[in-house]
Amino acid sequence: MNEMPKFLQKIGQDWWLVEDERENMKISYRIKDIIFAAPSDFQHVMILDSYDFGRMLVLDGVVQTTSLDGHIYNEMITHVPLSIHPDPKRVLIIGGGDCGAAHEAAKYSGVERIDMVEIDEMVVRVCKEHLQDVSGNLSDPRVHFIYNDGIEYIKQHKNAYDVIIVDSSDPIGPAKQLFERSFYENIREALKEDGLMVCQSQSPLFHREVMKQTVHHIEELFPISKIYIATVPTYPGGFWSFTIGSKKYKDLVVKNFDKETKYVNESILRSCFDLPEFLRTK
Amino acid sequence: MNEMPKFLQKIGQDWWLVEDERENMKISYRIKDIIFAAPSDFQHVMILDSYDFGRMLVLDGVVQTTSLDGHIYNEMITHVPLSIHPDPKRVLIIGGGDCGAAHEAAKYSGVERIDMVEIDEMVVRVCKEHLQDVSGNLSDPRVHFIYNDGIEYIKQHKNAYDVIIVDSSDPIGPAKQLFERSFYENIREALKEDGLMVCQSQSPLFHREVMKQTVHHIEELFPISKIYIATVPTYPGGFWSFTIGSKKYKDLVVKNFDKETKYVNESILRSCFDLPEFLRTK
Numbered sequence: 001m002n003e004m005p006k007f008l009q010k011i012g013q014d015w016w017l018v019e020d021e022r023e024n025m026k027i028s029y030r031i032k033d034i035i036f037a038a039p040s041d042f043q044h045v046m047i048l049d050s051y052d053f054g055r056m057l058v059l060d061g062v063v064q065t066t067s068l069d070g071h072i073y074n075e076m077i078t079h080v081p082l083s084i085h086p087d088p089k090r091v092l093i094i095g096g097g098d099c100g101a102a103h104e105a106a107k108y109s110g111v112e113r114i115d116m117v118e119i120d121e122m123v124v125r126v127c128k129e130h131l132q133d134v135s136g137n138l139s140d141p142r143v144h145f146i147y148n149d150g151i152e153y154i155k156q157h158k159n160a161y162d163v164i165i166v167d168s169s170d171p172i173g174p175a176k177q178l179f180e181r182s183f184y185e186n187i188r189e190a191l192k193e194d195g196l197m198v199c200q201s202q203s204p205l206f207h208r209e210v211m212k213q214t215v216h217h218i219e220e221l222f223p224i225s226k227i228y229i230a231t232v233p234t235y236p237g238g239f240w241s242f243t244i245g246s247k248k249y250k251d252l253v254v255k256n257f258d259k260e261t262k263y264v265n266e267s268i269l270r271s272c273f274d275l276p277e278f279l280r281t282k
Numbered sequence: 283m284n285e286m287p288k289f290l291q292k293i294g295q296d297w298w299l300v301e302d303e304r305e306n307m308k309i310s311y312r313i314k315d316i317i318f319a320a321p322s323d324f325q326h327v328m329i330l331d332s333y334d335f336g337r338m339l340v341l342d343g344v345v346q347t348t349s350l351d352g353h354i355y356n357e358m359i360t361h362v363p364l365s366i367h368p369d370p371k372r373v374l375i376i377g378g379g380d381c382g383a384a385h386e387a388a389k390y391s392g393v394e395r396i397d398m399v400e401i402d403e404m405v406v407r408v409c410k411e412h413l414q415d416v417s418g419n420l421s422d423p424r425v426h427f428i429y430n431d432g433i434e435y436i437k438q439h440k441n442a443y444d445v446i447i448v449d450s451s452d453p454i455g456p457a458k459q460l461f462e463r464s465f466y467e468n469i470r471e472a473l474k475e476d477g478l479m480v481c482q483s484q485s486p487l488f489h490r491e492v493m494k495q496t497v498h499h500i501e502e503l504f505p506i507s508k509i510y511i512a513t514v515p516t517y518p519g520g521f522w523s524f525t526i527g528s529k530k531y532k533d534l535v536v537k538n539f540d541k542e543t544k545y546v547n548e549s550i551l552r553s554c555f556d557l558p559e560f561l562r563t564k
Contacts (some may be wrong), residue, residue: 016308024333026298026310051306052488068487069519072558205350205515206334231513231521233487237351238520239513263558271553276354276545 005037005046007061017048019062025236029053029063035130040122047130053234055131057098059123064169065098069233070134073200074100075264076230076272077242081163081198082108083254083269084246088162089113092190094150094178096167097123099135105165106140107259114143115161117154121147151177154186161191166199171210179210181217184245188221196246197222204229204241204279211241218245226250227279228272230263241279287319287328289343299330301344307518311335311345317412322404329412335516337413339380339405346451347380351515352416355482356382357546358512358554359524363445363480364390365536365551366528370444371395374472376432376460378449379405381417387447388422389541396425397443399436403429433459436468443473448481453492461492463499466527470503478528479504486511486561487519500527508532509561510554512545523561 008015008031015031035047035055046058054067065073078101082088089112091105097118105114118124124145127135146153150166164187168178177183178199187197201214219225222245232240257266290313291298297313317329317337328340336349347355360383364370371394373387379400387396400406406427409417428435432448446469450460459465460481469479483496501507504527514522539548 022334024312028308028310030306229513231511231519233519233521237513237515239515262560265559265562267553267556268558271549271556274549274553276550277547278544280547 005034005044007044007046007058008034017050017056017058017061017063022236027063027236029056036126038122040120042120045120045122045126047126054133056234057123057127057131057134059169062170063234065100065131065134066234067131067133070098070100070131071261072230072263073232073234073240074098074104074134075261076228076232077101077165077167077198077200078104079257079259079261079264080228080242080269080272081165081196081244082111083252083257084244084249085163085194085196086249086253090161090163091115092117092157092161092164094154094164094166095169095175096165098127098131099124099138101165101167102140102143103134103136103138104259104261106138106143112142114140115146116143117146117148117150119147119149121145151183154183154190157190159189159192162195164191164195164197166197168200171202179214181221184217184221188245188247191247194248196224196244196249198242198244201227201241201243203235203237203239205237205239215243218243222246224248224250226273227275229275229279230272287316287326289326289328289340290316299332299338299340299343299345304518309345309518311338318408320404322402324402327402327404327408329408336415339409339413339416341405341451344452345516347382347413347416348516349413349415352380352382352413353543354512354545355514355516355522356380356386356416357543358510358514359383359447359449359480359482360386361539361541361543361546362510362524362551362554363447363478363526364393365534365539366526366531367445367476367478368531368535372443372445373397374399374439374443374446376436376446376448377451377457378447380409380413381406381420383447383449384422384425385416385418385420386541386543388420388425394424396422397428398425399428399430399432401429401431403427433465436465436472439472441471441474444477446473446477446479448479450482452484461496463503466499466503470527470529473529476530478506478526478531480524480526483509483523483525485517485519485521486523487521493523497525500525504528506530506532508555509557511557511561512554
């Protein structure tokens with residue numbers, strides 16, 4: 001370890017990743033090893049091996065997903081919509097470079113095609129190679145990787161998908177547009193007439209305004225909207241929200257949930273819609 | 283701010299609380315103001331005003347509860363047992379110096395007496411004065427403050443309580459004994475013949491062994507045991523477990539949950555028992 005990537009600091013004998021993007025709270029992780037570190041065309045990409053979270057995908061110095069808990073987020077953003085749509089055949093994932101959402105979607109035998117639109121090819125490559133607890137070394141022939149800007153891609157597709165999963169990072173920099181109303185309008189057009197979408201809508205505690213705005217857009221654009229929640233330890237506060245916009249289907253159709261999962265099961269699929277009091281009285 | 287309490291560091295122009303008790307992960311909070319800071323007979327006690335979490339109770343440099351989310355923990359540790367016991371009259375709280383659990387228990391008109399056994403009088407005093415978002419400036423005449431060691435107190439009481447709430451800090455230092463089997467044996471004896479207890483049983487992700495051991499003790503000592511979960515943003519990973527040990531009552535008796543709360547409602551009281559797959563397949 002002669003030349004250390006930026007974002008890492010030596011404290012005493014140990015190397016630490018010190019997340020530095022938040023104004024009022026910093027989380028630092030003690031690091032065992034640097035598996036991969038290089039700049040891509042879009043951002044600085046690292047796979048680090050940490051003590052408490054195992055391997056982590058780190059973009060521009062910010063932890064995105066980890067071996068310890070990546071499955072929670074990916075199972076929740078994927079199995080909930082795929083358990084509401086009764087017959088999903090064509091699935092689009094926007095973002096999701098860790099491949100976890102595509103890995104979960106591939107567990108549905110009825111799904112015929114999964115298009116994954118991720119702007120940064122390097123993220124996909126290193127997650128497939130070095131972060132297999134999350135990516136599952138995804139090699140399903142139904143998954144098509146499209147290295148492109150999700151904003152542009154969605155404008156060019158109409159009436160094409162049963163389910164669209166927006167697996168974005170935080171609404172800063174390029175991902176900011178993934179939280180704007182025009183983007184959700186284009187998603188509505190890209191869905192079939194009975195299609196549904198889901199997006200991560202940030203923390204109900206720390207990003208209340210982003211969450212409210214996202215929910216507001218989706219409520220205006222879709223006849224059916226639903227919020228659900230999960231605990232994602234890697235994200236600040238651990239308390240995370242997802243929002244569904246649906247043209248037709250509302251209720252879970254899952255009869256016997258039979259996918260192999262670590263977090264989601266049939267009772268979680270139902271109780272994730274039970275919101276705390278402060279979220280019900282908006 | 284001439285003489286700064288230890289645990290606080292100046293970084294750039296700002297003061298930060300840097301939690302330093304964990305081996306592999308550190309969380310730092312940017313601080314607006316120091317409301318109170320002094321050593322008690324047992325520990326170093328601070329009330330800090332932070333940017334993201336509002337006021338925080340900090341013991342020996344570790345955040346215990348905050349204005350932002352203290353209610354989640356306190357509502358969950360209190361309303362779940364008090365919604366399972368059909369007629370709780372005498373409630374014992376061991377620990378709980380922030381007064382939040384006592385504040386929640388006092389919302390039940392049928393409760394006649396709440397004994398709160400907290401070793402550190404200073405914690406109670408400063409929370410009542412400076413952390414009213416959590417303590418509610420508790421002044422209910424049914425609440426009796428007993429400044430004593432919970433381990434000793436419980437040995438001297440038999441067949442005395444309907445509900446016992448063990449609101450302990452982490453199992454390090456003096457709180458370690460609050461996780462030992464003999465303590466739960468004494469709790470069983472202190473409960474009436476149809477009584478029930480609840481304790482916080484740490485994080486299912488980061489303290490798996492402590493949680494397993496606690497659940498194991500309670501399963502051995504009580505005919506009925508149940509695990510439930512909540513998201514508590516202040517605690518590492520946000521994902522927290524509670525364990526109930528009950529002599530008789532098993533199911534929620536709540537018909538119309540009518541307490542004024544910010545987090546708990548009737549659906550949360552039910553769905554908190556829906557465990558993720560990795561906790562069901564122990």
